[in-house]
Amino acid sequence: NNYFKIAVLPGDGIGPEIISESIKILDVIAEAFQCKFHFDYGLIGAEAIFKTGNPLPEETLKICKDSDAVLFGAIGDPVFDNNPEAKVRPEQGLLKLRKELGLFANIRPLKTYPSLIDKSPLKREIIDGADIQIFRELVSGIYFGEKFTDPEGEYAYDVCKYSREDIIPIAHMAFQEAQKRKKKLTLIDKANVLDTSRLWRKTCQEIAPEYPDVQLDYMFVDNAAMQLILNPKHFDVILTENMFGDIISDEASVIGGSIGLLPSASVGEKNALFEPIHGSYPQAKGKGIANPIASILSVAMMLDHLNLQAAADKLRQSVEHAIENKYVTIDLNTKQYYSTSEVGSFIADHI
Amino acid sequence: NNYFKIAVLPGDGIGPEIISESIKILDVIAEAFQCKFHFDYGLIGAEAIFKTGNPLPEETLKICKDSDAVLFGAIGDPVFDNNPEAKVRPEQGLLKLRKELGLFANIRPLKTYPSLIDKSPLKREIIDGADIQIFRELVSGIYFGEKFTDPEGEYAYDVCKYSREDIIPIAHMAFQEAQKRKKKLTLIDKANVLDTSRLWRKTCQEIAPEYPDVQLDYMFVDNAAMQLILNPKHFDVILTENMFGDIISDEASVIGGSIGLLPSASVGEKNALFEPIHGSYPQAKGKGIANPIASILSVAMMLDHLNLQAAADKLRQSVEHAIENKYVTIDLNTKQYYSTSEVGSFIADHI
Numbered sequence: 001n002n003y004f005k006i007a008v009l010p011g012d013g014i015g016p017e018i019i020s021e022s023i024k025i026l027d028v029i030a031e032a033f034q035c036k037f038h039f040d041y042g043l044i045g046a047e048a049i050f051k052t053g054n055p056l057p058e059e060t061l062k063i064c065k066d067s068d069a070v071l072f073g074a075i076g077d078p079v080f081d082n083n084p085e086a087k088v089r090p091e092q093g094l095l096k097l098r099k100e101l102g103l104f105a106n107i108r109p110l111k112t113y114p115s116l117i118d119k120s121p122l123k124r125e126i127i128d129g130a131d132i133q134i135f136r137e138l139v140s141g142i143y144f145g146e147k148f149t150d151p152e153g154e155y156a157y158d159v160c161k162y163s164r165e166d167i168i169p170i171a172h173m174a175f176q177e178a179q180k181r182k183k184k185l186t187l188i189d190k191a192n193v194l195d196t197s198r199l200w201r202k203t204c205q206e207i208a209p210e211y212p213d214v215q216l217d218y219m220f221v222d223n224a225a226m227q228l229i230l231n232p233k234h235f236d237v238i239l240t241e242n243m244f245g246d247i248i249s250d251e252a253s254v255i256g257g258s259i260g261l262l263p264s265a266s267v268g269e270k271n272a273l274f275e276p277i278h279g280s281y282p283q284a285k286g287k288g289i290a291n292p293i294a295s296i297l298s299v300a301m302m303l304d305h306l307n308l309q310a311a312a313d314k315l316r317q318s319v320e321h322a323i324e325n326k327y328v329t330i331d332l333n334t335k336q337y338y339s340t341s342e343v344g345s346f347i348a349d350h351i
Numbered sequence: 352n353n354y355f356k357i358a359v360l361p362g363d364g365i366g367p368e369i370i371s372e373s374i375k376i377l378d379v380i381a382e383a384f385q386c387k388f389h390f391d392y393g394l395i396g397a398e399a400i401f402k403t404g405n406p407l408p409e410e411t412l413k414i415c416k417d418s419d420a421v422l423f424g425a426i427g428d429p430v431f432d433n434n435p436e437a438k439v440r441p442e443q444g445l446l447k448l449r450k451e452l453g454l455f456a457n458i459r460p461l462k463t464y465p466s467l468i469d470k471s472p473l474k475r476e477i478i479d480g481a482d483i484q485i486f487r488e489l490v491s492g493i494y495f496g497e498k499f500t501d502p503e504g505e506y507a508y509d510v511c512k513y514s515r516e517d518i519i520p521i522a523h524m525a526f527q528e529a530q531k532r533k534k535k536l537t538l539i540d541k542a543n544v545l546d547t548s549r550l551w552r553k554t555c556q557e558i559a560p561e562y563p564d565v566q567l568d569y570m571f572v573d574n575a576a577m578q579l580i581l582n583p584k585h586f587d588v589i590l591t592e593n594m595f596g597d598i599i600s601d602e603a604s605v606i607g608g609s610i611g612l613l614p615s616a617s618v619g620e621k622n623a624l625f626e627p628i629h630g631s632y633p634q635a636k637g638k639g640i641a642n643p644i645a646s647i648l649s650v651a652m653m654l655d656h657l658n659l660q661a662a663a664d665k666l667r668q669s670v671e672h673a674i675e676n677k678y679v680t681i682d683l684n685t686k687q688y689y690s691t692s693e694v695g696s697f698i699a700d701h702i
């Protein structure tokens with residue numbers, strides 16, 4: 001198969017700018033690797049609310065369901081963030097999309113680049129060689145449990161719920177990934193306080209015997225938040241629930257020196273979505289300063305997923321080539337820097 | 352008033368060792384500052400479970416309620432951590448104590464010590480001058496909401512609930528502290544996803560006009576986990592809910608170079624409890640290597656609370672004197688180090 005339907009959702013803030021660079025890359029890949037990408041664009045987030053009133057229009061959901069992969073930009077707008085009363089919010093679009101597509105596993109690889117190591121707020125000896133793969137559960141937990149605010153506004157609650165079925169598939173994925181790597185899996189939870197965390201621990205303990213070569217250990221989330229900075233090399237594969245994964249993976253992004261470098265894949269049984277881990281960065285919108293690499297590396301994860309391994313490898317090489325040659329945006333080098341589209345073109349040309 | 356009833360709960364792991372040093376300090380303070388401390392010891396945690404079956408015996412609760420302050424060591428034991436089925440757990444003792452005493456605000460000050468700055472995994476220029484005060488809500492949220500595990504073990508849930516009344520008192524405390532400092536308050540939440548976070552945001556927005564000189568801003572917890580490491584000097588006073596506070600404050604402990612230095616105060620209307628932010632560190636139990644400073648600085652916070660300002664100041668000076676003279680435990684200096692009790696005595700002698 002060399003024909004792929006890609007749903008493209010640029011979203012808010014810098015989303016459209018970085019997505020253009022990813023499309024530029026895919027056009028070059030199509031030519032170089034004899035395949036064809038058909039792009040269907042959809043509205044999502046604040047953009048979609050402004051145009052249709054709905055953060056995830058039916059049409060967008062449809063093109064995503066029909067796609068071989070979804071390429072996602074970013075979501076979020078300060079207009080909504082600072083208004084706790086807003087009933088319709090951009091983020092609902094992304095959350096609903098994750099749920100509807102059943103994207104239960106969000107996979108976030110983290111590594112350091114030799115030429116960027118000094119960009120990190122952490123000392124070289126702490127991070128040099130760190131290489132972590134985070135598996136975050138993405139369609140359950142407190143994000144999707146019942147929510148309630150009483151009409152008088154006196155109280156509110158959010159329910160964090162997990163069932164064994166929510167945990168088993170992503171746990172297997174994480175164990176399998178650990179088998180391919182250093183055979184070490186760390187479950188991050190708060191089992192000394194939460195019933196849901198104890199269910200995670202118990203479920204993982206049950207699965208562990210199927211992977212006798214993998215060493216499973218546990219870490220409380222508060223301690224993990226500390227150990228990720230004190231000793232990131234301790235970790236190989238991390239498995240965690242939705243909210244802890246949100247916090248821990250953003251925190252871990254500091255290891256590599258810039259959140260602008262970090263891709264993610266969100267996968268389910270039928271569909272998969274690829275997005276940078278950074279947000280919509282509204283202050284940078286339209287300025288041509290956004291780093292397109294996180295989105296471009298998300299394209300590489302998408303190519304892996306589409307079994308275009310050669311193209312994915314070539315793309316990663318081209319990104320490393322740009323980084324090693326300091327052909328980067330201002331977040332990575334304030335002395336000599338290039339625009340979003342210059343960096344995208346440089347990477348595209350190298351392919 | 353110069354007579355104070357102190358409830359002393361050494362707890363688990365290294366708890367008893369560090370608490371002995373704090374008692375040593377209080378004995379010297381009593382003499383130097385003409386006051387008297389009466390100590391009532393109580394069982395709590397794993398220790399209490401082994402001896403009485405109850406992680407918070409009635410007797411312990413009683414002496415705490417009758418006290419002017421509670422001095423707490425640490426809690427937790429790996430025997431329970433790795434057994435998701437355990438019904439009775441050490442942590443329940445501490446959580447119940449917090450709840451029963453109404454200790455709604457956990458206050459965690461963070462600063463850097465000139466002579467320890469190079470101990471931090473973060474670069475000097477990132478942390479030099481960082482000075483943060485964290486206010487963590489301590490008796491509500493997901494820690495204390497309804498919990499449930501179905502008898503078949505198929506699913507579980509934890510409810511995060513907040514009411515305006517839970518938020519208002521600690522918000523006022525945080526605003527007032529900001530007024531005494533750099534007049535900047537950051538609320539950390541996940542208002543783009545959680546109803547409870549939106550209630551926090553709304554409630555703080557309502558209170559803000561009473562503190563016109565304080566600048567209130569908001570940060571999503573995932574972003575905050577990143578910004579704390581990228582730019583800790585951005586923060587002055589932080590206000591957050593229970594679970595986010597647990598994660599964020601342990602994470603922030605890396606700024607100072609050692610979690611073994613960080614004290615905390617948990618205060619309510621009637622009672623107050625003082626404890627290091629580190630845990631029971633069971634691997635170090637009985638080895639005489641635990642750093643007593645976090646507990647000793649918790650004593651300083653207790654002296655503040657008891658209006659023994661001169662004693663508190665003197666104690667802090669003595670701790671700084673020990674640190675600046677490298678009279679520290681192995682966690683702070685692996686080349687030349689002293690035992691838990693040597694460090695305690697050195698500080699006591701300086702008073």
Ligand SMILES: CC(C)[C@H](C(=O)O)[C@@H](O)C(=O)O
Pocket residue numbers: 075076091094095246543544573
């Ligand atoms: C935008 C927001 C709802 C989202 C999340 O919290 O999952 C984002 O932070 C992420 O991590 O993808």
Ligand SMILES: CC(C)[C@H](C(=O)O)[C@@H](O)C(=O)O
Pocket residue numbers: 192193222426427442445446597
């Ligand atoms: C021991 C545990 C229950 C406790 C908590 O999570 O509150 C600890 O981590 C803390 O921060 O005091």
